Amino acid sequence: MKSWAGPSYPKEPSSRADVPVLNLFNTASAQIEPVEVKDFYRMYVCGITPYDATHLGHASTYISFDLVNRYLRFSGATVAFVENITDIDDPLLERALRDGVDWQDLAHSQIELFRGDMVALRVIPPDHYIGVVEAMNQIIKSILLLQKEDSLYAVEGDLYFRVRRDPEFLQRSHISSSAALEIFSQRGGDPDRAGKEDRLDALVWRRQRPGEPGWPSPFGMGRPGWHIECSAIALHYLNPSPQDDYAIDIQGGGSDLIFPHHDMSAAQGLIATGQKFARSFIHTGMVGLDGEKMSKSLGNLVFVSRLLADGIDPMSIRLALMGHHYRSDHMWSAPEINHAENLVSRLRLNLSRVEVAETSPVMVEICIAMSQDLNTERVIALLVTWCEQTESGQSGGSAGELARFLDELLGLAF
Numbered sequence: 471m472k473s474w475a476g477p478s479y480p481k482e483p484s485s486r487a488d489v490p491v492l493n494l495f496n497t498a499s500a501q502i503e504p505v506e507v508k509d510f511y512r513m514y515v516c517g518i519t520p521y522d523a524t525h526l527g528h529a530s531t532y533i534s535f536d537l538v539n540r541y542l543r544f545s546g547a548t549v550a551f552v553e554n555i556t557d558i559d560d561p562l563l564e565r566a567l568r569d570g571v572d573w574q575d576l577a578h579s580q581i582e583l584f585r586g587d588m589v590a591l592r593v594i595p596p597d598h599y600i601g602v603v604e605a606m607n608q609i610i611k612s613i614l615l616l617q618k619e620d621s622l623y624a625v626e627g628d629l630y631f632r633v634r635r636d637p638e639f640l641q642r643s644h645i646s647s648s649a650a651l652e653i654f655s656q657r658g659g660d661p662d663r664a665g666k667e668d669r670l671d672a673l674v675w676r677r678q679r680p681g682e683p684g685w686p687s688p689f690g691m692g693r694p695g696w697h698i699e700c701s702a703i704a705l706h707y708l709n710p711s712p713q714d715d716y717a718i719d720i721q722g723g724g725s726d727l728i729f730p731h732h733d734m735s736a737a738q739g740l741i742a743t744g745q746k747f748a749r750s751f752i753h754t755g756m757v758g759l760d761g762e763k764m765s766k767s768l769g770n771l772v773f774v775s776r777l778l779a780d781g782i783d784p785m786s787i788r789l790a791l792m793g794h795h796y797r798s799d800h801m802w803s804a805p806e807i808n809h810a811e812n813l814v815s816r817l818r819l820n821l822s823r824v825e826v827a828e829t830s831p832v833m834v835e836i837c838i839a840m841s842q843d844l845n846t847e848r849v850i851a852l853l854v855t856w857c858e859q860t861e862s863g864q865s866g867g868s869a870g871e872l873a874r875f876l877d878e879l880l881g882l883a884f
């Protein structure tokens with residue numbers, strides 16, 4: 471699938487030995503740990519299901535992984551980045567049915583909106599932006615690998631994966647089996663279906679039901695389960711090296727994907743290939759509105775496209791979302807976009823001055839803050855201080871150098 475137009479970015483990153491090592495919170499180890507220093511990283515971020523795109527929760531997630539991508543590139547590495555689109559899924563079909571529209575038309579229109587929002591927010595596009603429908607052959611190949619490992623069984627023509635084949639199942643999520651059962655049923659799972667060997671086993675192929683789309687496969691007409699889609703797309707398009715301890719370096723997404731989605735994807739990846747799936751599982755917090763979780767069911771989504779249509783500068787949206795730590799659940803409120811707009815105006819004005827406060831120290835401090843689990847709140851405080859220093863008449867810095875730095879490392883262009 472076509473990705474989106476990328477913001478300008480240096481094609482040949484120069485090695486910068488003085489950039490601090492990036493530290494990130496790994497959900498699997500439940501601690502902040504240094505990202506291994508390498509020349510080449512493989513990063514997979516779970517994409518949207520194309521309906522109700524792009525709300526601020528999505529924007530916050532993709533900006534956060536853009537910051538990871540930019541930091542690794544800034545330190546001189548190459549990052550292979552793959553993102554999927556769940557362009558066939560129960561919620562998409564249900565929404566299309568409710569609204570009386572074709573599910574493909576709905577998906578297409580939402581993907582277009584998403585692309586436009588990502589361009590506006592200056593998110594570097596993935597090298598491969600892959601829809602489930604176009605990856606059907608790769609997904610079927612992954613299911614065949616699981617079948618070869620005797621890890622599948624059928625229930626009335628649907629295929630299930632034995633999640634307990636992975637000895638580390640649930641350890642990445644740090645939850646008990648009983649908590650997992652509860653979450654599983656809330657997030658699209660079917661723990662109570664008769665005939666399953668283990669209530670947590672994951673659907674990998676759903677035979678076609680009347681009125682539903684289906685694709686031909688060795689298991690009959692049908693469509694894949696959610697978790698196998700991401701492990702198959704990641705393993706195909708990131709092309710892991712069998713010599714590495716892990717197939718990929720980073721799997722990312724919102725914290726609502728920790729279980730079951732990422733745990734089950736990782737289990738399937740391990741059994742299909744014999745290689746552990748992801749070294750780091752990185753998750754972003756949820757964004758709420760006026761004291762409530764922002765969700766489709768509550769109907770309180772704030773859309774990026776709506777804010778842009780209202781004339782909000784996309785850099786203000788980016789900066790406002792960076793005002794919260796990426797792992798924290800936080801509330802969106804109108805005043806914070808006003809604060810961000812203020813700061814954008816001040817930065818724009820100060821970066822256009824000939825005489826500005828020293829810029830080298832603030833760039834060093836911003837790098838240190840970003841290396842510490844993406845401390846964007848500290849970054850914003852540093853930018854405010856630099857504005858104050860410049861406005862009070864301090865000099866000795868290079869506005870052009872700081873502007874290029876903010877663009878390259880933080881995706882902030884003024």
Ligand code: ZN
Pocket residue numbers: 515516517554700731
């Ligand atoms: Zn995914």
